[in-house]
Amino acid sequence: MKSLTDPIISSFLKNNDHNVQLPVVIVLHDSCGADHISQLCTVQDSDQPTHHLREVKQFTGRFCAGTIRQLLEHPDVKHIHPDYQVRANLNVATTTIGAKQANQNLGLTGKGITVSVIDTGIYPHYDLIYPTNRIVGFRDFVNGQTVPYDDNGHGTHVAGAIAGNGAASSQYYSGVAPEANIVGVKVLDNQGNGLLSNVIAGINWSIENRLRLGIRIINLSLGATPTTSYTQDPLALACERAWRAGIVVVAAAGNSGPSGTIDTPGYDPIILTVGAANDRNTIGLQDDVPADYTSTKPTVDGFIKPDIAVPGTDITSLLSPNSLLANQHPESRVGPHYLTLSGTSMATGIASGIVALMLQASPPYTPDIVKVRLMESSKFLTPPFVGYSLVTSLFNMTRNYNSLS
Structure with a gap:
């Protein structure tokens, strides 16, 4: 029997009751040609196969x-991983990072760039559909609906932090890339929870549709506590596949605080992991500090994360009417169209907006170059912080692509 690194599976194997099942992701070797689980084992009547993810051999x-x-x-099974639960983890903020200046003075608005927001869904908010509908795609892996909702x-x-244009607030509450397109991929339920397998399915769908929808960025404002190395984590491996396909994967570090472990998939060393800063509701950088909730410790593999941090505290963005967050937090509502929230989820959305500006300025940028440029241009605090100088230097930095890359 293969060595077990996951304590959940090790504990479950002590159970001999065939009527008790564990949700798992079975990762196969690349050479395996099995099309059905029955080709690998004797399937019990109580077993419940759900998905065959052919693209990633799972x-x-x-x-x-x-x-x-x-x-x-x-011999064709590489390892088995629990199908764990994944959880959902701008006016001052967009000015602090220089987005307003980039929009107005440099003409960088994210136009022509599509961000796949893999999350709880997307509501057709006025700031996303007026004067033109920039929700260019929607896929629901939870309830199978075809019309966008959240x-x-x-x-x-999160989508508003990326690409809201402020149409319902006279541009006061606008996102970083107000002309970027959004694809909503629903993988989390109305409580903000979902299965690892659905998130992987959402990533695979985004990869498959990247050319049709123009997807250059995947935003993952979600995560789970890792139980094994990133080299065996199916969610991390799915993110790496997207990265190799040319999509910049932007993931939240997590909200476990300074003593917390970086979430998966953010603990993968390849993708771009975002922590949150507190701009204290001021435009200047001198009083900015890391948010007390942001995960900042080394990963379980010993890598230093997050890669960058941007404002994530008290971010005012789009409200989905009659949603759980709108009903649970009436005190956080800002008029009828907006809501103020904090977390590395919000910071990740802002970072995805920054990436959209970079890719508009220099379309040939690869994910690796985007990550390097962001880290090189950050003002390093603890954790590193993306400040005003980053975005205002994007145009000059990216126009010299051929000499820099």
Whole structure:
């Protein structure tokens, strides 16, 4: 039997009741040609296979201990991972990072760049559909709906930090890239929770549709506590696949505080991981500090994360009417159209907006170059902080692409 690194699976294997199943992701070797789980093992009547993710050689489902033992013995099975629960983790903020100056003085608005927001969904907010509808795609892996909606509100708030144009507030509450396009991919439910397998499916769908929809960025304002190395984490591996396909993957560090572990997928060393700063509701940088909730410790593999940090405290962005967040936090509503929230989720949205400006200024930039330029141009505090000088230097920095790359 393969060595077990995950304590959840190790504990579950002590259970011999075939009527008790564990949701898992079964990762196969690249050479495996199995099209159905029954080609690998004897499937019990109580087992519940769900997805076959052919692109990344994975099966998902709920299986009893006996079935999992068989799979662990199979030579085509690389490893097995729990299908764990993933959780959802601008006026002053956009001015602090220089986005307003980039929009107005440099003509950088994110136009022509599409961001896939893999989250709780997307509400067709006035700031995203007027004067033109910039929600160019929607896919629902939770309820199978075809019309954009957001019953939690988290994804809509994040999308507003990225690309809201402030149409409902005379441009006062606008996002970083107010002309960028948005694709809503719903993988989290109305409570802001979801399965790892649905997030992976959302990433794979974004990769498959990147050319059709112009997707250059994936925003993952979500995460879970890692239980193993990033080299065996299916969510991290899915993000790496997107990165290699030319998509900049921007992920939240997590909200566990200074003593907390960086979430998956943000703990992957390849992708861009974002922490949150507190701009204290002022435009100047001199009083900015790391937010007390942002995860900043080294990852379980010993890498230093996050890569950058941007404002994430008291971010006013789009409200999804009748959503969970709108109903639970009436005190945070700003008029009928906006909501103020804090977290590395919000910071991640702002960072995705910055990436959209970079890619508009220099379309040939690869994900690796985007990450390097962001880290090089940051004002390093603890954690590093992206300040005004970053965005205002984007135009001059990116126009010299050929000499820099």
